[in-house]
Amino acid sequence: MELRDRVALVTGGASGIGAATVSLLGAMGAKVASIDLQPSAEADLSIPADVADEDQMAAAVRRVHDELGLVKFAVLNAGIGSFSPIRSMSVDEWDRVHRVNVRAALIGMRECAEAMSDGGAIVAVTSISAFTPERGMAAYSTSKAALAQLVRVAARELGPRITVNAVAPGATDTPLFSSTAQLPGYQERAAARSALGRLGRPIDIAAAIVSLLSLDWVTGQVLVADGGLSLYSPIDPVEALEQ
Numbered sequence: 317m318e319l320r321d322r323v324a325l326v327t328g329g330a331s332g333i334g335a336a337t338v339s340l341l342g343a344m345g346a347k348v349a350s351i352d353l354q355p356s357a358e359a360d361l362s363i364p365a366d367v368a369d370e371d372q373m374a375a376a377v378r379r380v381h382d383e384l385g386l387v388k389f390a391v392l393n394a395g396i397g398s399f400s401p402i403r404s405m406s407v408d409e410w411d412r413v414h415r416v417n418v419r420a421a422l423i424g425m426r427e428c429a430e431a432m433s434d435g436g437a438i439v440a441v442t443s444i445s446a447f448t449p450e451r452g453m454a455a456y457s458t459s460k461a462a463l464a465q466l467v468r469v470a471a472r473e474l475g476p477r478i479t480v481n482a483v484a485p486g487a488t489d490t491p492l493f494s495s496t497a498q499l500p501g502y503q504e505r506a507a508a509r510s511a512l513g514r515l516g517r518p519i520d521i522a523a524a525i526v527s528l529l530s531l532d533w534v535t536g537q538v539l540v541a542d543g544g545l546s547l548y549s550p551i552d553p554v555e556a557l558e559q
Contacts, residue, residue, distance in 0.1 A: 317437060317530050320345030323384045324529070326379070327367045327424055328394030330354035333441060334491030334516035337391050337525050344526065349380040352394065367394045368420035377427040389529050390428035392421045392440040397492045398455040410455045412493060417459035418466065425470050425480070435477035437529045440467050441521070442482045444539060444546045450527025460484075464538050471536030479535040481528045488516035511544025 324341045328334040329350025338359050341348045350356035351363045351373070361383055365372040380387055398413045400406075428438055445453055446460035464482055471480040487506035497555050507515050524541040528534065540546055 317388070317532060319389070319526070319530060322388040323347050323349070323380065323386060324389035324391065325349040325351060325380050325387060326359070326391040326393055326427070327420065329359055329362075329391075330356045332492060333518045333521045333525075334391070334393040335486065336522035337393065338411070340519065340522045340526055346389065347384045349376075349384055351376045351380075356410045364510070367424060370423055373423045374427050377431050381431055386434055387428060387431040388434070388436045390424065390432075390436070390438045390526055391529070392409045392424045392428075392438065393525075394420055394424075395441060395460075395492065399452045400455060401452050402454050405455065406501045406527065410550045413455040414459045414462070417456070418462045421463050421466060425466070425474075429470075429474050429478055432452055436479075437531075438470070438474075438478060438480045439525050439528045440480075440482040441525070442467070442484045443472055443484045444484050444540060444542050446484060446534065446538075448546065460507055467538065475535055479532070481531075481535060482538045483519045483521060483524045483528065484538050484540045484542070486510065486515055486540075486545035488518065488521055490518055508547065509545055510542070514543065516541070 324346045326334050326338050329338045330352040338348050338350050338356055348359050349361040350359035351365050356362040363376045363379055365376040367373050396416045400409050440463055442463045443455040443460040446464045467482040468478050474480055519540055524539055
């Protein structure tokens, strides 16, 4: 699909992977809206909203349509992290993570699909944590696994007019990753275990997202973009605490 002069929206577009995606889409000629509690400096339209709130998200998508035009592309990137072992995890923590990482994606898919009257492409941002059982990451990992399966179901339901795919980043140098990387040695271990010898950069993931948006004949897929990290043993946050 051609990106130039098409309308794209990005949830969580104010920082990290979302901000890099907003920037890259804009550089490729798209008209870009960011939907985030925080403002985006680079988006053509920045809309403050809680993406897990049905009314706010519906209003945000309508505003994108009214101010920029027909929505063609959607990047469901908004997400939060969590580090809490099962024995000490509160139900509130579980709900908080799943609300943003799964519920918001469902709402985003529904609203964007409704807005894509001429067809389009949706890409969600999951994680390699969806496929690796990392200790202390129960809420986050299960939320990302649920998102990966939601993408597959949505691809079947929304085709043939709309493609739905996901990108699964590994350890990426973002504010979200940094909240976990504060554990001693975690960031260094992640970089060392990558086949490419470094952490991912937000632009690395943005490039994968934009590639999927542009592909007409790919749907229901989860593209791992982790620099080869998943080729090795999972990065386990608890290992850092046991050193």
